Amino acid sequence: MSYVDGFVMAVPTTNKQKFITHAKGGDSVFMEYGATRVLECWGDDVPEGKQTDFRRAVQAKDDETVVFSWIEWPDKSTRDVGMEKAMKDPRLTPEANPMPFDGKRLIFGGFSPIVELGSKH
Template sequence: MSYVDGFVLAVPTANKQKFIDHARQGDSVFMEYGATRVLECWGDDVPDGKQTDFRRAVKAKDDEAVVFSWIEWPDKPTRDAGMKKVMDDPRMKPEVNPMPFDGMRLIYGGFSPVVELGSKSKSS
């Protein structure tokens, strides 16, 4: 069974390309340490809710976009070992790959899938 780390964050719209560059550099490190897939999704249709919503969850300002991201791992032990290596990797240090967003408003968590529909790619 796979394992998923999920993230929601607010990024200044003026920093979209900086975010993409930051993600490309950082996401390759996750892949190197065992992740099977990483998706970074720029908010396109993020409506205001009546009680809560993505924007409020990360205290997004008017000039910020919500980003929804996830990292897929083959299993939790691979994720735990890989995440430790990622956090220790010098390429992930803020002075090497600075975050173009307020990391204090990033929300994240690890999740065990309970339902999965669709097909996985099969090698021939």
């Protein structure tokens, strides 16, 4: 079964195109190192919760949009090797591919799928 890295971040809404450019530059590096799929999803229906929600999780401000992203890998070992290579790749440095959002409020983690429905793309 596959392995997934998930991310949630708050991006200034005016930086949408900058984010797309940033993602296209960085996501291709992950694909080069073994990822099978990368999705970057711009929030358009992110409701406020009573206890917690995506906006609060990343301390999103009124002028920011929540972005939900993930990288799919064939397995955890491919991910571990690929992520290590990607983190050392000069194309992902802040100078080469600056983040158009506050990286201190980025939430991320690695996940082992336990249920999967649907077809493979």
